[in-house]
Amino acid sequence: xxxxxxxxxxxxxxxxxxxxxxxxxxxxxxxxxxxxxxxxxxxxxxxxxxxxxxxxxxxxxxxxxxxxxxxxxxxxxxxxxxxxxxxxxxxxxxxxxxxxxxxxxxxxxxxxxxxxxxxxxxxxxxxxxxxxxxxxxxxxxxxxxxxxxxxxxxxxxxxxxxxxxxxxxxxxxxxxxxxxxxxxxxxxxxxxxxxxxxxxxxxxxxxxxxxxxxxxxxxxxxxxxxxxxxxxxxxxxxxxxxxxxxxxxxxxxxxxxxxxxxxxxxxxxxxxxxxxxxxxxxxxxxxxxxxxxxxxxxxxxxxxxxxxxxxxxxxxxxxxxxxxxxxxxxxxxxxxxxxxxxxxxxxxxxxxxxxxxxxxxxxxxxxxxxxxxxxxxxxxxxxxxxxxxxxxxxxxxxxxxxxxxxxxxxxxxxxxxxxxxxxxxxxxxxxxxxxxxxxxxxxxxxxx
Amino acid sequence: xxxxxxxxxxxxxxxxxxxxxxxxxxxxxxxxxxxxxxxxxxxxxxxxxxxxxxxxxxxxxxxxxxxxxxxxxxxxxxxxxxxxxxxxxxxxxxxxxxxxxxxxxxxxxxxxxxxxxxxxxxxxxxxxxxxxxxxxxxxxxxxxxxxxxxxxxxxxxxxxxxxxxxxxxxxxxxxxxxxxxxxxxxxxxxxxxxxxxxxxxxxxxxxxxxxxxxxxxxxxxxxxxxxxxxxxxxxxxxxxxxxxxxxxxxxxxxxxxxxxxxxxxxxxxxxxxxxxxxxxxxxxxxxxxxxxxxxxxxxxxxxxxxxxxxxxxxxxxxxxxxxxxxxxxxxxxxxxxxxxxxxxxxxxxxxxxxxxxxxxxxxxxxxxxxxxxxxxxxxxxxxxxxxxxxxxxxxxxxxxxxxxxxxxxxxxxxxxxxxxxxxxxxxxxxxxxxxxxxxxxxxxxxxx
Numbered sequence: 001x002x003x004x005x006x007x008x009x010x011x012x013x014x015x016x017x018x019x020x021x022x023x024x025x026x027x028x029x030x031x032x033x034x035x036x037x038x039x040x041x042x043x044x045x046x047x048x049x050x051x052x053x054x055x056x057x058x059x060x061x062x063x064x065x066x067x068x069x070x071x072x073x074x075x076x077x078x079x080x081x082x083x084x085x086x087x088x089x090x091x092x093x094x095x096x097x098x099x100x101x102x103x104x105x106x107x108x109x110x111x112x113x114x115x116x117x118x119x120x121x122x123x124x125x126x127x128x129x130x131x132x133x134x135x136x137x138x139x140x141x142x143x144x145x146x147x148x149x150x151x152x153x154x155x156x157x158x159x160x161x162x163x164x165x166x167x168x169x170x171x172x173x174x175x176x177x178x179x180x181x182x183x184x185x186x187x188x189x190x191x192x193x194x195x196x197x198x199x200x201x202x203x204x205x206x207x208x209x210x211x212x213x214x215x216x217x218x219x220x221x222x223x224x225x226x227x228x229x230x231x232x233x234x235x236x237x238x239x240x241x242x243x244x245x246x247x248x249x250x251x252x253x254x255x256x257x258x259x260x261x262x263x264x265x266x267x268x269x270x271x272x273x274x275x276x277x278x279x280x281x282x283x284x285x286x287x288x289x290x291x292x293x294x295x296x297x298x299x300x301x302x303x304x305x306x307x308x309x310x311x312x313x314x315x316x317x318x319x320x321x322x323x324x325x326x327x328x329x330x331x332x333x334x335x336x337x338x339x340x341x342x343x344x345x346x347x348x349x350x351x352x353x354x355x356x357x358x359x360x361x362x363x364x365x366x367x368x369x370x371x372x373x374x375x376x377x378x379x380x381x382x383x384x385x386x387x388x389x390x391x392x393x394x395x396x397x398x399x400x401x402x403x404x405x406x407x408x409x410x411x412x413x414x415x416x417x418x419x420x421x422x423x424x425x426x427x428x429x430x431x432x433x434x435x436x437x438x439x440x441x442x443x444x445x446x447x448x
Numbered sequence: 449x450x451x452x453x454x455x456x457x458x459x460x461x462x463x464x465x466x467x468x469x470x471x472x473x474x475x476x477x478x479x480x481x482x483x484x485x486x487x488x489x490x491x492x493x494x495x496x497x498x499x500x501x502x503x504x505x506x507x508x509x510x511x512x513x514x515x516x517x518x519x520x521x522x523x524x525x526x527x528x529x530x531x532x533x534x535x536x537x538x539x540x541x542x543x544x545x546x547x548x549x550x551x552x553x554x555x556x557x558x559x560x561x562x563x564x565x566x567x568x569x570x571x572x573x574x575x576x577x578x579x580x581x582x583x584x585x586x587x588x589x590x591x592x593x594x595x596x597x598x599x600x601x602x603x604x605x606x607x608x609x610x611x612x613x614x615x616x617x618x619x620x621x622x623x624x625x626x627x628x629x630x631x632x633x634x635x636x637x638x639x640x641x642x643x644x645x646x647x648x649x650x651x652x653x654x655x656x657x658x659x660x661x662x663x664x665x666x667x668x669x670x671x672x673x674x675x676x677x678x679x680x681x682x683x684x685x686x687x688x689x690x691x692x693x694x695x696x697x698x699x700x701x702x703x704x705x706x707x708x709x710x711x712x713x714x715x716x717x718x719x720x721x722x723x724x725x726x727x728x729x730x731x732x733x734x735x736x737x738x739x740x741x742x743x744x745x746x747x748x749x750x751x752x753x754x755x756x757x758x759x760x761x762x763x764x765x766x767x768x769x770x771x772x773x774x775x776x777x778x779x780x781x782x783x784x785x786x787x788x789x790x791x792x793x794x795x796x797x798x799x800x801x802x803x804x805x806x807x808x809x810x811x812x813x814x815x816x817x818x819x820x821x822x823x824x825x826x827x828x829x830x831x832x833x834x835x836x837x838x839x840x841x842x843x844x845x846x847x848x849x850x851x852x853x854x855x856x857x858x859x860x861x862x863x864x865x866x867x868x869x870x871x872x873x874x875x876x877x878x879x880x881x882x883x884x885x886x887x888x889x890x891x892x893x894x895x896x
Contacts, residue, residue: 039540092487184857208860215484409632412656
């Protein structure tokens with residue numbers, strides 16, 4: 001006989017909450033409300049302000065405590081006209097969208113030869129100043145991946161490409177959209193210029209357009225020239241804000257659990273998968289704990305962060321304003337609405353039994369665990385995690401189709417699968433019910 | 449023992465041609481060339497003229513005989529600005545595109561209350577004049593279908609809806625795109641106004657936008673108002689043309705086989721599935737017959753028709769110009785590039801054995817036959833079929849995903865599956881090799 005190993009047991013109360021969550025309607029209702037009644041809600045804009053008002057009403061109506069807006073100011077960039085036309089040798093329009101922080105071509109646009117680079121590394125290899133008067137065009141080989149690691153590798157084309165092209169002297173840069181679907185809906189997203197370069201016009205082609213441009217260059221004996229018009233503007237400091245709500249805990253001496261999503265969205269879609277669904281998921285789970293009949297030991301604080309897409313301004317503001325508030329664990333939902341497939345932790349040794357209990361109680365939902373992966377937290381909680389050295393749980397969502405839609409006009413309500421959304425709520429409810437009722441010390445060992 | 453039934457046999461020469469066609473590259477090459485070097489090529493525009501020049505060179509280089517352009521004039525409508533914004537109660541932009549022949553709102557646009565009708569029949573039921581000052585919004589329940597019958601039923605919303613809305617007094621009309629995919633790429637296409645109404649602005653919302661607008665109307669206690677700007681223009685008579693080429697037959701006394709596709713495309717996509725692929729398929733099949741070592745008995749004439757999308761002007765012109773030329777059978781490829789799944793005939797009794805031979809020799813390609821269905825021909829050959837009462841073969845393509853893409857920006861080269869495209873070429877090569885070498889009298893019985 002083999003001795004029974006030490007494995008945590010299913011907790012009948014947790015299982016009950018989990019099963020109830022599998023019939024959830026609230027997460028969808030929140031996502032539907034935000035996408036229908038507000039739609040696009042870019043950080044710093046009037047639409048985001050309307051979204052905050054909507055959120056305060058919704059969270060108050062749901063019975064949360066201490067619902068409030070914490071305002072902050074932030075630099076704001078807004079999209080203008082955006083067109084791209086191949087003028088020679090194969091005249092036709094291409095579908096394009098400006099990247100956040102793109103420079104402007106001016107209303108008259110610019111026309112220049114397109115110089116093709118199959119990878120970001122190929123662009124980085126040319127001498128500074130060598131692309132004077134040219135439009136740099138960088139492609140890449142992004143493929144779908146369940147854990148989103150493709151974004152880590154290929155997102156760099158968007159994050160850093162335009163800055164590199166500016167160093168090389170290019171007049172403008174166009175990239176293959178950082179995405180994975182053959183749709184004529186380009187992917188926007190921020191790019192960043194260092195203080196040492198002047199921001200150049202920078203835009204993403206849809207993937208079909210990117211491949212078409214590449215074919216044109218390959219089959220043409222003469223330069224391929226593009227007329228590009230991008231007229232975005234920096235409109236200076238604008239108001240944004242975080243929306244905060246709480247489920248008060250029964251033991252105020254225990255540090256709280258912070259759970260986050262972001263309220264803002266890119267302007268092209270209606271912010272369903274990014275990140276209306278995240279707000280729906282965390283809120284419905286917290287609501288279930290609040291209405292479970294017993295107060296959780298720890299306070300659960302909800303952060304619907306403002307202005308994440310355009311620079312994580314809400315997450316940074318939260319870390320400054322709440323730097324002295326005691327937090328135990330931070331979590332975030334910001335990777336779509338498809339099923340949670342893996343749980344990751346960054347827990348102290350003292351919390352090992354709690355970690356095992358979470359893993360065991362998530363198993364009925366088909367959620368795996370890879371002990372070699374350490375949780376890193378979402379973008380909005382990372383500043384407070386860094387400031388306070390917090391414990392983290394990541395409920396990783398399946399990202400296989402996430403980058404088909406990410407930052408495109410196609411991020412709309414119809415992309416939410418209600419069944420998978422419910423599985424998310426069940427995973428969050430399960431996890432919260434365990435960690436918010438644990439009085440283990442989650443203090444992380446000091447970093448060396 | 450049961451007597452062997454009378455079934456046609458596989459013809460080894462035909463099978464050889466069919467097998468060779470399953471490695472075809474030419475159909476893809478033509479589609480790639482048209483979509484890359486020309487792109488969108490709306491009937492009557494300069495881009496369509498460039499496409500004709502391209503086509504004449506391609507067909508000549510391929511060795512076809514009697515390659516020529518037959519020009520004609522046609523009324524031409526071109527797209528302008530197109531935007532739609534919900535102004536109240538849930539301000540946000542919607543994605544929209546004007547329907548062909550839409551009226552203009554003028555540059556200042558119009559703002560009006562949206563009145564929702566779940567079906568075209570519901571719109572038709574309201575009294576004439578009752579929609580004064582309103583924007584009519586008609587939805588529908590189109591689903592995917594293999595044979596495209598959904599288009600017959602739901603295309604009516606686009607074909608006839610705006611005319612009905614104009615009769616009812618509406619200021620403008622928006623429809624749910626006549627399509628089947630949840631993408632933010634609206635479907636354009638012609639609508640037609642009778643001489644008794646003044647054309648009103650008419651546009652299609654993408655399907656996600658259409659469902660969003662419907663939700664707004666359902667959850668609002670006040671009228672939902674839309675600001676619509678559509679500035680298309682009628683630019684009068686412009687030049688278009690058919691491109692014609694031939695594989696000369698060995699017996700000039702036999703009436704010819706006419707095979708067609710259309711060269712023009714809607715302006716939003718690059719005309720890959722509609723109908724670059726059709727031109728690729730018919731041309732590669734005819735090219736295989738031409739280069740098979742034996743001249744076909746009958747001349748095969750290729751018609752790359754102009755200006756189909758905007759009113760079948762090329763097909764109508766062909767029927768007038770060639771009304772006295774002897775034709776035996778007409779065929780067309782204009783339903784995408786997915787596999788041929790069914791063959792249909794409209795043949796005289798005398799050609800029954802030829803029909804059986806086609807059915808038998810298509811079987812290796814997995815192509816079915818339903819004897820209760822009579823072939824009707826494609827849009828560009830229907831005028832000459834009507835004028836001369838011609839026999840017809842239809843090689844029906846699988847239309848399951850066709851209306852995901854039809855008339856949208858997403859009609860691009862990447863949507864072509866090279867494997868399925870080759871099966872089309874094989875089916876066409878098989879059919880042409882049999883009918884172009886048959887000396888049966890294909891004359892149809894006179895219509896009563």
